[in-house]
Amino acid sequence: MVTGNLISIGIIPLLLTLAAFVIPLLSLIIKEKLFYHMYALVFGIIALTYTILNFYLVNIVYGKPIAYFFGGWIAPIGIVYVVDGLSSVLGLLVGIDMLFIIIYSIWYMWREEGIEWYYTLLLLLEASMIGIVYTGDMFNLFVMIELLAISAYGLVAFYRNKKEAIEATIKYSLIGATATTMFFLSIVFLYGTYGTVNMADLAVKARSPWICEVFSEACKFFSAISGTSYGNPVLATAIAIAFALWAFTFKAAIFPNHFWLPDAHPEAPTPVSAALSGLVVKMGAYATLRVLYTVFGLNTLIDIPAGAGLSLRDVLAYIVLILGAVSAIAGSLVMIIQNDIKRILAYSTIAHLGLVFMGIGAVMHGSSKAVVSAAVTAVVFHIINHSFGKSLAFMVSGAYIKATGTRNILELRGVGRLMPITSTALVLSLLHLLGVPPFGGFFSKLLLFNALMMSGQIVFAIILVLSAAISMLGYMRVIVNILVPPRPSKYIGIIREHIVPSTLFIILIAIITSIGILSIVGGIAYLENIVGSTGWIDGIRNYINSVISFYASIK
Amino acid sequence: MEFPIIVASVIVVSLYVNLGIALYGIFARPSLVKKLLAITILSDTANAFAVLVGYRWPRTGTPQPPVLMNTTNYNESIKYYVEHAVDPLPQALVLTAIVIGLAVTLFIAFIIIQYYRLHGTVDVRKTKALSR
Numbered sequence: 001m002v003t004g005n006l007i008s009i010g011i012i013p014l015l016l017t018l019a020a021f022v023i024p025l026l027s028l029i030i031k032e033k034l035f036y037h038m039y040a041l042v043f044g045i046i047a048l049t050y051t052i053l054n055f056y057l058v059n060i061v062y063g064k065p066i067a068y069f070f071g072g073w074i075a076p077i078g079i080v081y082v083v084d085g086l087s088s089v090l091g092l093l094v095g096i097d098m099l100f101i102i103i104y105s106i107w108y109m110w111r112e113e114g115i116e117w118y119y120t121l122l123l124l125l126e127a128s129m130i131g132i133v134y135t136g137d138m139f140n141l142f143v144m145i146e147l148l149a150i151s152a153y154g155l156v157a158f159y160r161n162k163k164e165a166i167e168a169t170i171k172y173s174l175i176g177a178t179a180t181t182m183f184f185l186s187i188v189f190l191y192g193t194y195g196t197v198n199m200a201d202l203a204v205k206a207r208s209p210w211i212c213e214v215f216s217e218a219c220k221f222f223s224a225i226s227g228t229s230y231g232n233p234v235l236a237t238a239i240a241i242a243f244a245l246w247a248f249t250f251k252a253a254i255f256p257n258h259f260w261l262p263d264a265h266p267e268a269p270t271p272v273s274a275a276l277s278g279l280v281v282k283m284g285a286y287a288t289l290r291v292l293y294t295v296f297g298l299n300t301l302i303d304i305p306a307g308a309g310l311s312l313r314d315v316l317a318y319i320v321l322i323l324g325a326v327s328a329i330a331g332s333l334v335m336i337i338q339n340d341i342k343r344i345l346a347y348s349t350i351a352h353l354g355l356v357f358m359g360i361g362a363v364m365h366g367s368s369k370a371v372v373s374a375a376v377t378a379v380v381f382h383i384i385n386h387s388f389g390k391s392l393a394f395m396v397s398g399a400y401i402k403a404t405g406t407r408n409i410l411e412l413r414g415v416g417r418l419m420p421i422t423s424t425a426l427v428l429s430l431l432h433l434l435g436v437p438p439f440g441g442f443f444s445k446l447l448l449f450n451a452l453m454m455s456g457q458i459v460f461a462i463i464l465v466l467s468a469a470i471s472m473l474g475y476m477r478v479i480v481n482i483l484v485p486p487r488p489s490k491y492i493g494i495i496r497e498h499i500v501p502s503t504l505f506i507i508l509i510a511i512i513t514s515i516g517i518l519s520i521v522g523g524i525a526y527l528e529n530i531v532g533s534t535g536w537i538d539g540i541r542n543y544i545n546s547v548i549s550f551y552a553s554i555k
Numbered sequence: 556m557e558f559p560i561i562v563a564s565v566i567v568v569s570l571y572v573n574l575g576i577a578l579y580g581i582f583a584r585p586s587l588v589k590k591l592l593a594i595t596i597l598s599d600t601a602n603a604f605a606v607l608v609g610y611r612w613p614r615t616g617t618p619q620p621p622v623l624m625n626t627t628n629y630n631e632s633i634k635y636y637v638e639h640a641v642d643p644l645p646q647a648l649v650l651t652a653i654v655i656g657l658a659v660t661l662f663i664a665f666i667i668i669q670y671y672r673l674h675g676t677v678d679v680r681k682t683k684a685l686s687r
Binding site for chain 1: 578581587590591594597598601604605608644645648651652655656658659660662663666667669670673674679682
C-alpha cells in the first residue's frame with residue numbers, strides 16, 4: 001500500500017498559521033471578544049481532529065510511517081513531513097494539551113484587552129509545535145523553531161507594561177535569537193558536508209558504508225540526487241551537533257541554558273505558562289531525540305569508538321546525561337527555597353526536563369535494542385506525564401491567582417480550603433509530578449530508572465531517585481502552605497469556584513489517573529510498540545522507506 | 556598556494572573573527588542596543604557562511620549565478636551551467652533566514668523600546684526588577 005502524500009499531515013501547520021494571521025484582519029471588523037474565544041476553540045478542535053487522524057493512520061491503518069511532500073516535490077529536493085510513531089504520539093499530545101489550554105484561556109482571559117493578539121500568537125505556537133514534531137527536514141525544523149520562539153517571546157511579553165515581564169522577555173529573546181542562529185550555522189555545516197538538509201537523507205549518509213549493503217535502494221536513491229558526502233564528515237558533524245545542541249538545550253531549559261525559564265514562565269499569562277511548561281520546552285527534547293537517535297544515531301560515522309573506547313556520540317550522550325543530571329538536582333534544590341507558586345512549578349519543569357535528557361543520554365555505543373527501546377519509551381512517557389501534570393498544576397495555580405491576586409504561597413495560606421475541587425487537583429497533580437504510584441508519573445520515572453540501569457549508568461539512576469526525593473520537599477511545601485492552615489477570614493464568602501476550570505480540572509485528573517491505571521494493564525507495552533523502534537535500524541528503515549517510496553509511486 | 560584558496564582562507568578566518576565579536580557583544584556589552592547590533596552581526600555572519608558554502612570556483616572561467624542563461628542549445632548550456640553555476644540552495648536558505656531574522660530583530664527592538672519606557676535606561680546593570 002502506498003503511504004505517500006497524505007494531506008492530513010501537511011494541512012495542520014498551514015491551516016493554523018493561516019487561521020492565526022487572519023485574526024488581526026478580522027479584528028478590524030469584529031470587536032466582540034466572544035468571537036475570538038470561539039474562533040480559537042474551533043481551530044483547536046480542528047487541529048486535535050487532524051492529530052488524532054494522523055495517529056490513527058500511522059498506528060492502526062498503515063502500521064508504518066507516513067509522509068507528506070509539499071508541492072509534490074520528491075524528498076531531498078522539496079520539504080517533506082514524516083509522521084512516525086514518535087511524531088504521531090507527540091503530535092497527539094500537542095493537540096490534546098493545546099485544546100485544554102485554549103478552553104482554560106477562554107475562562108482566564110475572558111475580559112483581557114488585546115485578546116485577538118493573544119490568540120494569534122497561541123495558534124502560531126500550536127502550528128509551530130506540530131510543525132516541529134512532524135517535519136522531516138532540518139531547515140524546516142529551524143524555521144519552525146524560530147516560529148515557536150517568536151510566538152513564545154510575544155506571549156511572555158503579553159503584559160507589556162509590567163517591568164518583570166519585559167525583563168524576562170529580554171532575557172529569553174536575546175539569548176534565544178543567538179541560540180537559533182547557531183542552529184542555522186549548524187545546518188550550514190551539515191549542508192556543506194552532506195549536500196542535503198533532509199533528515200532521511202542525512203540518516204542514510206551518516207550510516208553510509210554499511211547501510212548500502214542492507215538497504216541499497218535508499219543509498220542509490222539519495223546519492224543519485226544529492227551525491228555523496230564531502231570533506232571531513234566526522235569533524236563537520238561534531239561541530240554541527242555541538243551548535244545544534246546549544247539551541248535544543250536552550251529550548252528545553254537545560255543547565256546552563258536554564259536561566260530564562262524561571263523568569264519567563266511565571267511572568268507569562270497563566271494559560272501560556274501551562275503551554276510553555278507543558279509543551280514548548282518538550283520540543284527541545286524532541287529535537288535532541290530526533291538528532292541523536294534517528295539522524296545521527298547508533299552505528300553512524302560519529303559512533304565509531306576512538307580513545308578510551310568512547311565514540312564521539314558517546315561523548316555527546318555523556319554531555320546530555322551530565323547536563324540533565326545537573327538540571328535535575330539544581331532544579332529540585334532551588335525549587336525548595338522559592339515562595340512564588342508559579343516559580344516553584346517553573347523550577348520543577350527544569351528538574352523534569354533534566355530527567356528527560358538523562359533518559360535521552362542513556363543510549364551509548366553498543367547498546368542493545370532493548371536499551372534503545374526502553375530509553376525512548378521512558379523519555380516519551382515522561383514527556384506525556386509531565387505535560388499533563390504540569391499543565392494541570394499551572395492551571396490550578398492560575399485559579400488561586402485569579403481568586404486572590406497573589407502568587408506568594410505564604411499569602412495563599414489556607415486558601416485551598418475554600419476551593420475544594422481546585423485543591424484536590426493541586427494535590428493530585430503534585431503527587432503525579434512527584435511520582436506517587438497510582439499516577440502515571442511514578443511509572444515514567446520507574447521506566448527512566450530502568451533504562452538508566454539497563455545501560456549501566458548506575459550513578460545517574462541514583463541521581464534520578466535523589467532528584468525526586470529532593471523535589472518532594474518543594475511540592476510538600478506548596479501543599480502544606482495552601483491546605484493545612486485555617487481558612488483565611490478575609491476570603492470567606494468571596495472566593496467561589498467557577499464551573500469551567502473545575503470541569504477542566506476533573507477531566508485532567510481523570511487523564512493523569514487513567515494514564516497510571518493504563519500503564520498497569522499494558523499501556524506501556526503499547527507505547528513501546530509504537531515508539532520503541534525509533535533509533536533502531538528497523539524503525540529508521542521504515543522512516544527512510546516512507547520518504548523514498550513516494551518517488552516509486554509517481555514514476 | 557593558489558589564489559582562490561588564499562581568498563577562501565581569508566574569508567573564513569574573518570568570518571570566525573566576526574562570530575567571536577558578535578558573541579562578545581551579546582554576552583559582555585551592558586547596553587541592550589549594542590546586544591541587538593551584535594545579534595544582527597551574528598546572523599549576518601551565519602548567512603555569509605551559508606553563501607560561502609554554496610560558492611564554487613570553477614576550473615575554467617568565472618562563477619555564474621544559478622540561472623540558466625541560454626535556452627537555445629540545451630546540451631551545451633546545461634553542461635556549462637553545471638560546471639560554472641554556484642549552488643542556489645544556500646541562497647534560498649539565506650533568504651528565509653534573513654526574513655526570520657528581520658522579524659526577530661524587529662521584535663527585540665520593540666522590547667528594548669518598551670524596556671526604555673519602563674526603566675528610563677537600556678543598561679542592564681542598572682535595572683533589576685526580577686529577584687532570584
